[in-house]
Amino acid sequence: MKLITHNMLTSKCLKGVVTGYPLAINATDIKVKEVDFNPEFISRVIPKLDWEVLWVAADSIGHSDGLPRSLENKYDENEEFLKKAHKVLLEVEVEEGHLTCPESGRQFPISKGIPNMLLNEAEVQ
Amino acid sequence: MEDDRKHEKKRKRFAARLNTLKGIVCYEDPRPNVILCNVGQATGFDKQKLMKLLTEYKVNTPLPKFVAEKGESYSYLMFDKAENASLFYEACNGKAQVDENGTTLYVTFVENVPDTDIICKHPNPKGLHIIPDFLTEDEEKLFLNTFNIQHVETTLKNRQVKHYGYEFRYGSNDVDLSCPLQEKIPKICKLLWRRLQHYGYDLGVPVQLTVNKYLPGQGIPSHVDKHSPFGETILALSLGSNVVMDWKHHTGKYVPVMVEARSMMIMQDEARYDWQHGIQPRMWDPVLDVRLIDNEKVKVITSDTVQREMRISLTFRWTRCGPCKCEYKMLCDSIERNIPETISNDVASNIEDIHVHQVYEQIAGHFSTTRHKPWPKVVDFMQHVPAGSIVLDLGCGNGKNILNRTDILQVAGERSSGLLEECKGLTARISGADCIRLDLLNTGLKDECADFIICVAVVHHFSTQARRLHSLQTIHRLLRTNGQALITVWAKDQTKSSYLSRTRAPLLDRHKLTVGGIHLPVHENRTQFQHKDLLVPWNLRSKAPPLQQPDTTFLRYYHVFDEGELDQLCRDARLAIVRSFYEEGNWCVVCMKV
Numbered sequence: 001m002k003l004i005t006h007n008m009l010t011s012k013c014l015k016g017v018v019t020g021y022p023l024a025i026n027a028t029d030i031k032v033k034e035v036d037f038n039p040e041f042i043s044r045v046i047p048k049l050d051w052e053v054l055w056v057a058a059d060s061i062g063h064s065d066g067l068p069r070s071l072e073n074k075y076d077e078n079e080e081f082l083k084k085a086h087k088v089l090l091e092v093e094v095e096e097g098h099l100t101c102p103e104s105g106r107q108f109p110i111s112k113g114i115p116n117m118l119l120n121e122a123e124v125q
Numbered sequence: 126m127e128d129d130r131k132h133e134k135k136r137k138r139f140a141a142r143l144n145t146l147k148g149i150v151c152y153e154d155p156r157p158n159v160i161l162c163n164v165g166q167a168t169g170f171d172k173q174k175l176m177k178l179l180t181e182y183k184v185n186t187p188l189p190k191f192v193a194e195k196g197e198s199y200s201y202l203m204f205d206k207a208e209n210a211s212l213f214y215e216a217c218n219g220k221a222q223v224d225e226n227g228t229t230l231y232v233t234f235v236e237n238v239p240d241t242d243i244i245c246k247h248p249n250p251k252g253l254h255i256i257p258d259f260l261t262e263d264e265e266k267l268f269l270n271t272f273n274i275q276h277v278e279t280t281l282k283n284r285q286v287k288h289y290g291y292e293f294r295y296g297s298n299d300v301d302l303s304c305p306l307q308e309k310i311p312k313i314c315k316l317l318w319r320r321l322q323h324y325g326y327d328l329g330v331p332v333q334l335t336v337n338k339y340l341p342g343q344g345i346p347s348h349v350d351k352h353s354p355f356g357e358t359i360l361a362l363s364l365g366s367n368v369v370m371d372w373k374h375h376t377g378k379y380v381p382v383m384v385e386a387r388s389m390m391i392m393q394d395e396a397r398y399d400w401q402h403g404i405q406p407r408m409w410d411p412v413l414d415v416r417l418i419d420n421e422k423v424k425v426i427t428s429d430t431v432q433r434e435m436r437i438s439l440t441f442r443w444t445r446c447g448p449c450k451c452e453y454k455m456l457c458d459s460i461e462r463n464i465p466e467t468i469s470n471d472v473a474s475n476i477e478d479i480h481v482h483q484v485y486e487q488i489a490g491h492f493s494t495t496r497h498k499p500w501p502k503v504v505d506f507m508q509h510v511p512a513g514s515i516v517l518d519l520g521c522g523n524g525k526n527i528l529n530r531t532d533i534l535q536v537a538g539e540r541s542s543g544l545l546e547e548c549k550g551l552t553a554r555i556s557g558a559d560c561i562r563l564d565l566l567n568t569g570l571k572d573e574c575a576d577f578i579i580c581v582a583v584v585h586h587f588s589t590q591a592r593r594l595h596s597l598q599t600i601h602r603l604l605r606t607n608g609q610a611l612i613t614v615w616a617k618d619q620t621k622s623s624y625l626s627r628t629r630a631p632l633l634d635r636h637k638l639t640v641g642g643i644h645l646p647v648h649e650n651r652t653q654f655q656h657k658d659l660l661v662p663w664n665l666r667s668k669a670p671p672l673q674q675p676d677t678t679f680l681r682y683y684h685v686f687d688e689g690e691l692d693q694l695c696r697d698a699r700l701a702i703v704r705s706f707y708e709e710g711n712w713c714v715v716c717m718k719v
Contacts, residue, residue, distance in 0.1 A: 005536055005559040008515075008574045013567040021571065035556030038531040044513020045534060048574075090556050108569070114545055116562040117569035121474055124567045 001115045003057050004089040007049045009115065011101035011108070013124050020101050022053045023108070027061045027097035031113075037086050043076035046085065058088045132219030136231040139163060143199065151233040155207040158238050159214060162231040164223050165200040166193040171409060173432050175202075178223070178230075182216045189213070192238050192428045201238045210234065241428035244418070247378045252394030255382070256324055259362070259389035264316070269364050271313050272437055274338045284343045289334040291444060299354035300333060300444055310334045310441075317362065317389070317441075326391060328358055331441035339368070339404070341433040347373055347403035349456045350392075356443030357451070359397055361390040366434035369410040373401045375455045377483060377679075381426060383413050386436070399453035408433055468643060473588040476643065480660060480682035481586045482540060488663050488679055489543025493523040500526060502708055503579055506611040506715065514576040517603060519565055520583030524548030524558075531556045538563040538570075565596040568603065575603045578610040582711070584691075585614040585683050588658065593684065597698035604718040609703065612695070613713040617654045617685040621707065647680060654685050686712050 011020030051071050058064040067084055075081050099108040099115060106123070109116050139162035140151035149160065164170035172191050179188075186209035193200040204210040218232040260268065274285050286293075289310045291300035310331070318330050333355075337345070350359050363384050372380045384390060396402075412429035415422050448459035485492065503526045510516060512532035521527065521537035522544050528535070535558045539545040545560055552558040563569055565583060578600050587593045600610050648654065648661045660680035691712045692705050700716035707713070 001561075002559045004534060005561060008536070008571050009561070009569055010571050011569060012571075013569060033553075035554070036531045038512075038556065040512050041532045041534075041557060045515065048513075048515055048576075112546065112549065114542075114549060114560050114562055116542075118540065118562055118564060119567045119569075121470070 001094045001110050001113060002090055003054060003063075003092055003094075004045070004049065005115075006057050006094075006099070007054050009099065009117065011099075011104065011106060013119055014101060014104055014106055015123060015125050017101060017103045020103060022050070022057065023099035023101060025057055025060050025094060025097065025099060027094045027110075029094075029096035030061055030063075031093050031095050032087070032091050033093060035090055037083060039079065039082045039086075042082045042086050042089065045089075046071070046075070049089075054088065058092070061092070061094065063088055063092050129219070132229065132231070135229075136162065136219060136233060139231045140233050147199075149199075149235060151235060154234065155211040155214070156234040156236060157204045157207050157210050158235050159202050159204070159210050159232050160235045161200045161202065162233060163198065163228070164230060165197045167196050167198040168224075170200060170223065171432070172430055174223070178217065178221055179213075182221055184213050184216050186212055190429070192241055193430075194239060194241060194428075201235070203238055243426040245380060245424040245426060247374075247380050249380055249382055250372050250374070250396040250400045252392065253372070253382070253396035253400075254391040254393075255384060256389045256391070257385055258387055259317075259320065260364075260387040262387070265364055265387050267313060268362070268439075269437065271311055272336050272364070272439060274336060274437075284340075284345065285338040287336045289336075290331075291333045293333070293335050298348075298351040302444060302446065314439075314441075317360075321360075321389070321391075328360075329443075331360065331443050333442045333444055335440045335442075337438045337440065339366075339433075339436045339438070341366075341408045341435070342406060344404035344406035347371065347401040349398070349401050350442070352398060352449035352451055352457045353447070353459050354444060356445050357393060357397060358443065359392040360439075360441040361392070362439040362441075363388050363390070364437040364439070366436035367410070367431070368404055368433060368436055369413065371403050371405060372396075373403075374399065375401075375479060377487065381411070381413060381424070395453065398451045399456060401456070468589060470589070470591070472643065473592055476588045476645075476682055477586060477592075480645075480680055484663065484679040484681050485541040486543050488665055489523075489541055489547065491665055492663070493544060493547040496523055496525045498525065499528060500581060500613075502613070502713060503581065503611065504528070506579065506609075507577075510577050515574060516577045516579070517570070517575045519563075519568075519578060519580045519600070521545075521548055521560075522582075524551045524560075526579060526581060527552045527555060527558050529555055533557055534559075536561060536570075536575075538568070540564045565599050566592065568599050570603055572602050573605045573608075576605055576608050578604060578608070580610060580612045582613055582615065584612060584694075585685060586681070588682055588684065593694060594697055597694055597700065601698050601700055601718055606718055609715060609717045610700065611713065611715050612691065613708075613711045614686045614691055615683055616707060616710050616712045617657060617687055619653050619710045621710070623709065645682070648683075656685075657687075658682075658684050688712070 009023055011017055011023060014020060055064060055067060055069050058067060067088055093113055094110050095113050097110045143149040143151060143162060175191050187205050189202040189204045191202060214232050217230050219229060221230040223230045274287050289306060289308050291305055293300060321328055363386050365386055367383060367385045370382050370384050372382055409430040409432055412427045412431055414425045414427050416425050449457050451457055507528055510533055514533045516533055516535045518526055518535060518537045521539045524537050527537055537548050537552065537560045539548060542562060545562055549560045580600060584593055584596050587596055604610060645658060645660050646656045648659045650662055661683050663679045663681055665677040665679060691714050692702055695702055695714055695716045701719045703715040703717050705714045
């Protein structure tokens with residue numbers, strides 16, 4: 001699971017949960033896999049994300065080094081920043097661990113890099 | 126001499142053919158294993174014929190293990206050492222006659238013999254009890270004299286039957302309680318009830334008996350004794366021959382069970398109500414073995430076979446009135462039958478669990494090898510997706526529609542863990558691709574997180590209108606305003622696609638399967654659809670040894686769509702249609718959240 005994906009995950013479908021966002025990350029295995037850097041993609045996708053949530057997520061697994069907590073002006077012109085953002089968004093992968101719903105404590109396992117968001121029919125709204 | 130040369134030439138030709146067609150390497154120098162080049166299961170050669178051959182040609186070696194793969198015209202013998210294999214070779218190769226037509230046997234040495242043993246993971250069905258040696262051999266003779274049906278009373282396709290107490294009606298699989306038969310269950314059976322009591326089964330006296338006579342080669346299709354007309358215990362006494370009975374559970378579990386002659390089988394609980402049992406029509410049965418694997422006793426279906434003899438079974442039943450009160454719903458005939466449009470969410474979810482989710486898990490590997498290229502219409506749709514977009518592929522399967530682009534985020538969501546693993550592997554090098562295990566009803570993704578969604582061949586797997594609508598409402602929820610989705614489903618009308626076979630005509634209602642009280646017709650592949658809700662067979666190709674392979678046909682549930690049906694469903698989910706079209710047997714819609 002890449003952190004860009006984590007930015008979109010929620011446990012709101014659970015019965016009694018209001019926002020279910022963001023999910024806490026508990027990682028037992030993290031890998032950094034180098035992938036192609038596309039600055040245009042990074043600068044265009046950032047406005048669609050919740051930056052604060054991304055920073056907290058990266059920080060919680062020890063990968064927030066040098067990453068600003070809040071977005072600076074004209075970040076899209078800052079190549080060094082975009083590279084850092086690229087790494088955190090696309091290269092840091094949680095291989096094993098689990099996600100935890102902030103309201104109910106329900107855990108979602110992450111195995112072989114894939115978060116399992118399936119719910120039982122009995123658990124849903 | 127002339128003959129010898131001719132035989133040698135022929136033998137070499139067989140060996141060469143085995144090598145080119147089957148990749149089997151033959152050797153000239155003696156080894157413990159030999160291949161019989163021109164006899165096997167497909168030519169009707171079996172263990173018994175082998176025994177005859179060994180005696181006839183005076184091969185005095187310890188008994189070799191005989192391995193014959195299903196459908197093959199060759200077979201193997203495994204000797205303890207090369208010298209003994211050599212003795213057999215000298216005695217039989219180019220000399221032994223293997224049938225009435227005087228066919229000559231050709232033999233050559235091989236290194237490896239395929240391992241055709243199959244490990245059966247599941248225990249016997251709960252509630253199935255078999256008491257071996259329930260009758261003595263003398264008692265068996267008496268019973269055989271009483272019940273050996275000489276003149277055919279009722280002719281079924283595969284066996285002879287006779288009824289006592291009440292006639293079993295094969296159309297409705299019940300009895301007419303208002304028409305008892307003159308002939309009651311013979312008095313000789315009284316000893317059975319006393320003996321059952323002795324074994325701790327205080328069951329009383331049954332009122333109906335069906336006698337089945339099976340000649341070698343005959344069997345009985347998989348079935349469950351209909352719930353409502355009969356009581357909670359069913360007894361089966363076996364006479365004459367051992368037989369392997371196949372037990373199948375609707376969750377896909379398969380257990381072969383040895384039913385010995387002179388044994389009493391008692392079916393109760395799960396075995397009575399929730400499993401189907403049957404006997405394969407064949408001349409032989411596999412030898413079942415019990416082995417210790419990881420300190421656990423496991424049943425193994427070996428490649429050894431035994432010949433069947435004539436077998437007579439006595440099935441005793443109690444009759445009853447009114448709807449069945451069992452707690453097993455899948456095979457029960459007393460569950461209310463509604464059309465799938467109005468079934469409860471629980472039943473719908475159950476159908477999808479058994480006939481969609483579980484099937485895809487089982488066939489994931491094979492399914493994935495049949496899906497390579499992205500679908501052209503997906504490529505068309507994705508051409509207009511600008512850099513920086515977030516795209517969801519919901520029901521991504523093995524990820525064949527995830528494109529090799531670095532300028533967009535492609536999140537692949539899928540319910541089947543098997544397919545998702547394939548997808549994770551296939552997309553590992555694409556920088557903007559990631560995988561999530563999810564389903565389309567309760568999707569753990571934020572509202573309005575996607576610019577584009579593709580949902581290819583997914584919505585037709587939901588078994589009610591409400592659930593199909595719910596899946597489209599999820600797509601609506603996940604799209605940003607002005608976001609677009611490409612949705613495709615299987616069309617009922619297949620006349621304009623390459624799906625239809627030119628030679629195959631639909632067999633009307635070949636058979637139906639009851640799932641949770643719902644009758645679902647099983648579709649004949651490559652023919653026009655006859656129904657809207659149906660089960661489509663997937664024939665699993667597997668590398669497992671073919672002998673006595675458990676069922677490899679899996680049934681996937683589909684709701685096939687009429688023209689305009691998907692468009693209406695989109696509109697009901699407040700998605701505006703951008704364009705809709707028919708493509709190779711699918712209805713497709715590009716829609717937009719406004």
